[in-house]
Amino acid sequence: MSMARRCPGCDLSIMPHAAPRGKSAYCPRCSTRLYRGGKCRFNGELAIAFACLILFVPTHIFPLITIRLFGVMIPATLPSGTFSLASDFPAVAFLILFCSSIAPLLVSLSVLGAQLALKVKNFSLLKSSLWVLTRLKHWAMYDVFLVSLAISCFKVQDYADIYVGPGLYCLVILQVLMSLLITRVSPNRYWESWQPEKDHPTFKTLRPLAGERAKSDNECTNPLNNQLQTLEEIHCETCHMTQAYSSHCIRCDSPLHHRKPRSIQRTWAFLIAATVFIFPANLYPISIFLNNGKRAEDTIFSGVAHLIKTDMTGIAIIIFVASIVVPVAKILGMAYILICIQFKRRVYHKQRMHAFRVIQWVGKWSVMDLFVISIMVTLIDRGQILDFTPGPGAIAFGVVVVLTMLAVENLDSRLIWDNYEQRTK
Known part of the structure; x- marks a missing residue:
């Protein structure tokens, strides 16, 4: 090198x-x-990807947990919440399914596709596989789902007995393997194996x-x-x-740009849209709980307050940070970075870069509240006696999560340093 x-x-x-x-x-x-x-070590990455695909089947078939509610055993599999929400809340159901099933599956398959492309010398397969790997690895959220499952268990422990299912053990192992796969795989190495830079x-x-x-x-x-x-x-x-410099890359034939085209404009568009939706996400009920004919509608904030009243302070803090602090902090943080770029701020470039990375990493944890809703809908569905359904705020909250993550992905971090380069020349 x-x-x-x-x-x-x-x-x-x-x-x-x-x-x-x-x-x-x-x-x-x-x-x-x-x-x-x-x-x-491509062989090691291949083995991990195969193991993830093998575990993917039992993780989705076997129950993660089973509860005994009013004498009835109710199992909860990983995709069951998606099926429960699909009829009334298809957009929320698809987001949950994408983050908990589709994205992890495509990431594992992309590793296999990239290695197959190297073996058979298929350029299109290699490029598409590495594109999927790069774009979707941040959307694979088994870790967020596991924390959400733990929160759901604490919420239902007063109403039912909880039993651990074999699917949960598979999910824990799958999360470990998926984390190991994402940290080990380097798209640069695949491109170097395809065509080393020094050969050009x-x-x-x-x-x-x-x-x-x-x-x-x-x-x-x-x-x-x-x-x-x-x-x-x-x-x-x-x-x-x-x-x-040329119009297209000499190795992958992708269009070349000194900076992402319209990066600031797209980021502002996603950020402004997220700001608009964050108000109904916090003002409208995100969940509706029916207990013995009594209907209780909770916004995110009132749900946190209820958890504190019921001596679940730890869970309340987690929900408050993930569902209120993180989305607001992402919007404010990204707006600050964009304003500094456009006003050509000449100091604290490294601090803004660190803030950008923190926002990029913490973004996925906002999905936790939606995962909790999907699990609760699966476990508590006893008609007029005990029932749990999402509220209209859940749709707006899902939109906020997606828009803020897209805003981060569309910002070219090199723009943060452009003024630094001008200042030091």
């Missing part, structure tokens, strides 16, 4: 070198990982005449000399290859 490259996080030109075994190289300015060190003749023009190399494993790296900084080079967002 002796070739020059631009950091995908801040667009800094640097010169990484091969890291020691098991170590990775990071950008000195924004701490983005440039490449994963150590040897590439245009890459020779990007080699520096002098300059420091990047150090490994969180150690600071040094930028290249001024001669490399002035070269017309560009980073491909698809295969992550740094190359001489």
Whole structure:
């Protein structure tokens, strides 16, 4: 790994070198990982992906938990909440199904597809598989579902006896394997196996005449000399290859842009729409609970207050943070980053980059409330005696979750550093 490259996080030109075994190289300015060190073990990733696919079947067939309610045994499988919500709330049901089943399945299949593409030399299959892997890995939410299942069990423990099913053990193992798969898989390595960067003749023009190399494993790296900084080079967002500027990537044939086209406009559009929907999400009831003919409609905030009154303070804090603090903080945080970009703020670039990464990571945990609703609908459905259904606020809340995640995905983080580069030249 002796070739020059631009950091995908801040667009800094640097010169990484091969890291020691098991170590990775990071950008000195924004701490983005440039490449994963150590040897590439595709066979291990293939085994994990196969194991995930095998466990996918029992996880969805066998009950996660079973409760005894009024003498009746009620099982809850992973997709049962989706089926219960499909008739009245199809959009919410699809979001839950996508995050708990479709996205994890496609991520596992994409790893298999990428390895098959390398074996049979199929470029289209490789490109589409790696696109799916990159785009959907943040939407695989088994960890969020497990926390939601635990919260649901605490909520129903006063009404029913709870029994652990075999599906729960499969889900825990599947979550461990899925986390291991997502952290191990590097799309860059697949592209390097397909066609190494150093094999391209245009890459020779990007080699520096002098300059420091990047150090490994969180150690600071040094930028290249001024001669490399002035070269017309560009980073491909698809295969992550740094190359001489052209209209399309010489390796993956994707359109090349110095920055994502209309990134700020799209991010603002998603953010403004999320801001509009966050009001009905918090003002309208998100759940309707029927107990012995008494109807109780809870908004997110009143549900948190009810949990505190019933001595479930820990769960109340989790719900409050995930369903109220996180969505509002994401909107405010993204708005702050966008305003700083547009007003060309000249300080605190690294702090804004850290904030962007925190928003990117924490975004999926807002889905927790929807998972809890889907599980409760499955477990508590006894007609006029005891019943639980989503309220209109659940639809608005689902829209807020999706829009905020799309806003984060559409923002080009390199825009945060553009003013920094202008200031330091």
